[in-house]
Amino acid sequence: MNSASTTSADATWPSWVLVVAAVLVSGLLLAGPALRRRYPVAWWLLAGFPAVALRVASTWRPLMAGCGLAMSRRPALTVVSGLVGNGAAPPQPRVPRLGLIRPTAGGFWLLVRLLPGQVPEDFVKAGPAMAEDWGVHAVRVTSWKPGVVRIAASAADPLAAPRIPRTRGPGQLLRVTVGALETGAAWVVDLRRVPHWLIVGATRSGKSTLINALVAGLAPQPVALVGIDCKGGMELSLYEPRLSALATNREQAVRLLAALVDLTLDRMTVCRAARVRNIWGLPEKERPVPVVVIVDEIAELFLVASRNEKDEAQAAGTALIRLAQLGAALGVFLVVAGQRVGSDLGPGVTALRAQLGGRVCHRVADPGTAEMALGDLNPDALKAAQAITPEQAGTAVLASGDGWERARSHLITEADAESIAAEYSHLTPNLSDLHVEAL
Ligand SMILES: Nc1ncnc2c1ncn2[C@@H]1O[C@H](COP(=O)(O)OP(=O)(O)OP(=O)(O)O)[C@@H](O)[C@H]1O
Numbered sequence: 436m437n438s439a440s441t442t443s444a445d446a447t448w449p450s451w452v453l454v455v456a457a458v459l460v461s462g463l464l465l466a467g468p469a470l471r472r473r474y475p476v477a478w479w480l481l482a483g484f485p486a487v488a489l490r491v492a493s494t495w496r497p498l499m500a501g502c503g504l505a506m507s508r509r510p511a512l513t514v515v516s517g518l519v520g521n522g523a524a525p526p527q528p529r530v531p532r533l534g535l536i537r538p539t540a541g542g543f544w545l546l547v548r549l550l551p552g553q554v555p556e557d558f559v560k561a562g563p564a565m566a567e568d569w570g571v572h573a574v575r576v577t578s579w580k581p582g583v584v585r586i587a588a589s590a591a592d593p594l595a596a597p598r599i600p601r602t603r604g605p606g607q608l609l610r611v612t613v614g615a616l617e618t619g620a621a622w623v624v625d626l627r628r629v630p631h632w633l634i635v636g637a638t639r640s641g642k643s644t645l646i647n648a649l650v651a652g653l654a655p656q657p658v659a660l661v662g663i664d665c666k667g668g669m670e671l672s673l674y675e676p677r678l679s680a681l682a683t684n685r686e687q688a689v690r691l692l693a694a695l696v697d698l699t700l701d702r703m704t705v706c707r708a709a710r711v712r713n714i715w716g717l718p719e720k721e722r723p724v725p726v727v728v729i730v731d732e733i734a735e736l737f738l739v740a741s742r743n744e745k746d747e748a749q750a751a752g753t754a755l756i757r758l759a760q761l762g763a764a765l766g767v768f769l770v771v772a773g774q775r776v777g778s779d780l781g782p783g784v785t786a787l788r789a790q791l792g793g794r795v796c797h798r799v800a801d802p803g804t805a806e807m808a809l810g811d812l813n814p815d816a817l818k819a820a821q822a823i824t825p826e827q828a829g830t831a832v833l834a835s836g837d838g839w840e841r842a843r844s845h846l847i848t849e850a851d852a853e854s855i856a857a858e859y860s861h862l863t864p865n866l867s868d869l870h871v872e873a874l
Pocket residue numbers: 636637638639640641642643644645774828829830843844845846
């Protein structure tokens with residue numbers, strides 16, 4: 436009796452397992468897209484990564500051979516093995532050994548030791564082929580240490596929809612998270628580390644959106660914001676309640692910039708008297724408020740039609756360069772945006788560019804502007820900037836002396852920026868020396 440019931444249970448359990456498995460699989464298939472959207476990281480780690488890792492391991496040898504990264508054995512060895520091996524296949528070419536494949540939140544990375552005679556650039560060139568072969572969005576190859584390269588792959592474009600952090604507060608002084616980097620990390624603009632910025636991009640490429648994100652982050656902080664918008668104030672007047680001064684034409688801009696230079700020189704006198712090298716060395720109570728000067732459309736300041744305008748443009752250019760030279764130590768920071776930033780705007784532009792260490796290049800209409808923004812720092816970044824499409828508004832290439840990165844700003848709309856500026860209008864420092872009407 437007992438044995439009969441065991442037998443019938445034995446006969447039925449596989450069908451139960453099959454039913455449960457079928458339900459689970461069909462449930463996963465049905466709920467998959469929703470789960471993937473809701474828990475992208477968990478989905479990638481549990482389902483995407485194992486499949487891609489398997490693919491990387493199984494196609495590594497042919498991929499290396501196809502990219503010219505395999506090395507054939509010495510001919511003598513092949514001949515000897517042909518003689519001794521009785522027609523057996525000659526030894527396979529040597530390929531670089533595949534390191535451990537390690538997952539990240541949206542991709543994976545691995546280290547590869549180079550074979551004798553190989554250089555990291557050989558692998559950099561093979562990056563696009565690796566991305567195609569593994570079915571991932573992009574592969575970046577960097578030198579890890581002598582003889583070893585790091586291959587990092589991102590499964591999907593992390594900049595397609597960067598997640599906006601939920602909390603918005605004052606945070607660290609002069610430090611703002613404005614978007615996301617391609618690595619998935621936060622894109623942070625830290626004015627104390629890099630005091631002056633040049634933001635370029637064609638029309639509707641995302642310059643003002645980036646400025647919105649910057650203003651939204653700075654508005655809750657104890658800083659003064661000053662706007663120069665010679666497009667008649669169309670862009671920056673949104674934040675007027677939070678601005679300590681706003682110039683909307685070139686004449687006002689020249690006066691405002693001259694007043695800013697005076698303010699900077701006054702601060703210099705204060706620092707010299709206190710025997711400190713910058714305002715951060717002053718006691719907190721005596722420290723003047725940091726001033727962030729935002730210039731939207733630099734070309735409006737520099738382009739001239741008449742002789743009179745030429746003098747104004749020159750005065751504006753000289754004042755900006757002086758601010759950039761002196762400002763970092765004295766708490767005056769520049770954020771300069773423009774569609775076209777070329778030497779045709781005047782000799783001052785090249786000198787100003789040299790002072791603006793932070794560079795952000797959105798999609799550009801002419802290669803000259805990308806070159807102006809990135810070329811002197813990093814020629815590789817130029818190609819990446821020229822590959823940005825109009826659909827990817829807000830995407831930009833960031834360059835500094837150490838290298839370059841792709842990033843995308845958070846979409847802070849004009850309405851958001853406007854309401855944030857109004858919300859923090861009570862924090863607007865009153866810098867009466869800068870009021871354009873009174874200047
Ligand atoms: N980070 C982003 N994410 C998604 N969409 C964006 C982003 N940045 C910009 N856009 C889209 O692109 C549009 C144009 O952006 P924005 O106004 O910032 O361009 P701009 O470079 O300032 O142009 P202009 O030179 O004409 O002033 C925005 O209205 C928005 O729809």
